[in-house]
Amino acid sequence: xxxxxxxxxxxxxxxEDVLNEELIELGVQSVVLIDLAGNVIVNLDxxxxxxxxxxxxxxxxANFGAVSAMANIIGExxxxxxxxxxxxxxxxxxKVGTDLLLLTIFGKDxxxxxxxxxxNEANDRIRDLL
Amino acid sequence: xxxxxxxxxxVQVKIVYYGPGRGGKTTNLEFINEKFRSRIKSxxxxxxxxxxxxxxxxxxxxDIGMIKGYTIKVQFYTVPGQVKYNATRKLVLRGVDxxxxxxxxxTLRQEMNIRSLENLAENLVSFNKNIETIPLVMQYNKRDLxxxxxxxxxxxxxxxDLNAGLKAPYYTASAVSGDNVAVTxxxxxxxxxxxxxxxLELGGSE
Numbered sequence: 001x002x003x004x005x006x007x008x009x010x011x012x013x014x015x016e017d018v019l020n021e022e023l024i025e026l027g028v029q030s031v032v033l034i035d036l037a038g039n040v041i042v043n044l045d046x047x048x049x050x051x052x053x054x055x056x057x058x059x060x061x062a063n064f065g066a067v068s069a070m071a072n073i074i075g076e077x078x079x080x081x082x083x084x085x086x087x088x089x090x091x092x093x094x095k096v097g098t099d100l101l102l103l104t105i106f107g108k109d110x111x112x113x114x115x116x117x118x119x120n121e122a123n124d125r126i127r128d129l130l
Numbered sequence: 131x132x133x134x135x136x137x138x139x140x141v142q143v144k145i146v147y148y149g150p151g152r153g154g155k156t157t158n159l160e161f162i163n164e165k166f167r168s169r170i171k172s173x174x175x176x177x178x179x180x181x182x183x184x185x186x187x188x189x190x191x192x193d194i195g196m197i198k199g200y201t202i203k204v205q206f207y208t209v210p211g212q213v214k215y216n217a218t219r220k221l222v223l224r225g226v227d228x229x230x231x232x233x234x235x236x237t238l239r240q241e242m243n244i245r246s247l248e249n250l251a252e253n254l255v256s257f258n259k260n261i262e263t264i265p266l267v268m269q270y271n272k273r274d275l276x277x278x279x280x281x282x283x284x285x286x287x288x289x290x291d292l293n294a295g296l297k298a299p300y301y302t303a304s305a306v307s308g309d310n311v312a313v314t315x316x317x318x319x320x321x322x323x324x325x326x327x328x329x330l331e332l333g334g335s336e
Contacts, residue, residue: 054203
C-alpha cells in the first residue's frame, strides 16, 4: 500500500471550502489534512496561530500509525477517535477515507462534542470530493 | 510518492536515511540541520529513547527552492536502526521517494549492514517499491575511525557486500565531522527530484 495521491487545484479548493465552513467557522484554531505518509495536503487557520504544520503532520502520521498498531494488538482494526487534551489547546484526529487524516487544533472555547459532529460532517463531504 | 499541490505549486518529497543502529543516520541530519540552518524554517523533530537512541524517527524539513515553478520541500526522516523496531521503520518508509543507506564502516558491523539492507528491500516490497529502482545513495560512514586505530572495512568489501547488485552511487563519509554529508544529501536530492521531474512537467493533475 502506498499513496499515489494527486489532487487537482479544484479539488483542493473544494476541500478548503469544506474545512472553512465546517471547522474554521466553528472557531477552531487550525485544521490540517494530511496523508499517512506525513504530507500536508491542505492547511488552514484562523489567522492567529503559527503552528509548524509540516512537523505536526510528520508526527501525527507516525502517531496514528503507532496507535493503529496498538489497536491491532488488542484485536481492533483501529481506534476511531483520537484526541489529545491540553491545558488550553487540544488536538482532534479523524480518519478521512482510508488514507487521509484530519487534524483539528482547538481551544477551550470549542466543545469536543460539537467539534466531533462537525469533523464527521467535514469527513463525509471531503470523501465525496476524492 | 511525492505529493504535488497544484494550488500552492508545492511538492513535498520524502527522503529517508536508513541503516543499522548507531550507524550515524541521526548524526547526518544533525549536521545538515546545523550547516544549512538558513534553509530550515523549523526545529528538527526527534523522538528519542531515554538513552538518546532514535525511538521513532528524526524529521527535518528542508527547502531547496523552485524547480519548474514548484517550491520543493524536502522532508528528511531517519528510522530507528535497531532490529526490534521494524514496525516503526515500516511506518516511516510509507510514501518514501528516496533513500540514503548509511552503512557503518566498522569491521564489527559488517553483518549488521547486510541485514539492514535486506530489511530495507523487504520493507520496500510491502509498499510495492523496489530497492533496485528507487533513488538510492550509499554512504559508508565512520571512515574517520581508521585514524583512531579502529578496524574499518575496506570500501571494496563494503561495495561487494552491499552494492554489487544495486550499483548505487556511494560516498565514504564521516557524519561526526561532516565529511561528505552534504555531498550525500545533494546527490539524493538531485536523484529524487529527477525521478519526479516527469510528473512535474505534466504539471500535476490540473
